[in-house]
Amino acid sequence: MKTLNLTLALIVLTLCCFGQKLPLPADKKATKETVILFQSLYELKSKGVMYGHQDDLMYGYTWWYEKDRSDTKEMSGDYPAIAGFELGHIELGSERSLDSVSFSQIAEQIKIHYKRGGIITISWHLNNPLTMQIRDTLTAWPHGTAWDVSSKEVVSSILPGGKLNELFNTWLERLATFFIGLKDEDGHPIPFIFRPFHEHSGSFFWWGTNICTDQEYSALWRYTVTFLRDKKNIHNILYAYNTDRVTSLDQYLRGYPGDDIIDMLSLDMYDRGEQFGRELDTALGFVTREAISRNKLTALSETGERKGMNNWWSSVLLPVVSKYPVGYVLTWRDAYKTKFSVSGNPIQSSPDDFKYFYNSPRTLFLKKVQEADVYKRK
Secondary structure: OHHHHHHHHHHHHHHHHOOOOOOOOOOOOOOHHHHHHHHHHHHHOOOOEEEEEEOOOOEOOOOEOOOOOOHHHHHHOOOOOEEEEEOOOHHHOOOEOOOOOEHHHHHHHHHHHHHHOOEEEEEEOOOOOOHHHOOOOOOOOOOOOOOOOOOOOHHHHHOOOOOOHHHHHHHHHHHHHHHHOOEOOOOOEOOEEEEEOOOOOOOOOOOOOOOOOHHHHHHHHHHHHHHHHHHOOOOOEEEEEEEOOOOOHHHHOOOOOOOOOOOEEEEEOOOOOOOHHHHHHHHHHHHHHHHHHHOOEEEEEEEOOOOOOOOHHHHHHHHHHOOOOOOEEEEOOOOOOOOOOOOOOOOOOOHHHHHHHHHOOOEEOHHHHHHHOOOOOO
16 A cells, blocks of 8 residues: 555656646636646645535534635634535526525625635536426425436436436526626636536436446436537536445446546545445545546545544544545535534534644645645736
8 A cells, every 4th residue: 555655646746746747627628717727736636635615605503604604714714725515406497505505695605715716616416307397295305306216217318319308408508507607806717626416336316326327327427518518618617527435446437428528536435434444545545546547636525424433534534535646525514503514524523633634734725725826816
């Protein structure tokens, strides 16, 4: 393992520091700002792992959309480098997300965090377009949601030739409209990371590995990117491929849609027991190695602690992510009016341990990212 870590470090050092040309995003028409962000992130991963938090700017345990508030900032004195946002229900034309967050306020906070010098990542738990057509008010959750896996025909139904292709096009139009509106004060499109159809290796979403074929999943990805990039002329997106926990590279790459549309290889893995550290170590090893070989970014794009631990940040997460050139690690949301976040994220339950994580020279929060000037504004 030490040899592998040394090899990874040497590859990153060679690419970033000895005159080799930095790689480019998959989109050949990517905006200047998007290219700069991609290359900045590619270099920055050799200096440390950025911290991200889902919905950090939207609400916390005890507050709801208050100016400049952040649970991360209140615990560490600093904002997260990565601000995560969720767009589920935007496809329905709703004013609020599936987490009851206003889309107009999401757009506002995206612009504010970008102005601060922070980085944006967006997820999309879109409804099940096939089962939600069935009007059955007596059917309980997850009927019609992203978690409804009652049919294996969903993906095929929304691809070209499928009976719901036009409906899916309408959903993509609404998504595109939101993306097009993400512009800075000078009218330039704000670059961001988009992570749709996530955790494909699991089977708890209608695009999961046992709910659709690998070929259908790849086609869904390619259709979505082609729609946004080529039809809607949106060129400020970095696309993140994502799985749930995996044990091998072959498993990880099942359904991979191609280097020509993907910019980041990411992984979600929550701590479900004592084996977590070993499993995460193994997975990050082959994912980061593969990302380097393909000139892609990397991230541990969702994680959370094992309940009952008070030293998870320092004794479990930090030792593993410090070994690899992982671009960022993101913990899930601090659900409003609950004692802990839905991921068990112990920002408030383990404040001293979280501060240890914050003070590590291997972690990067907003202040360090501002110093790195990832958008080259100086």
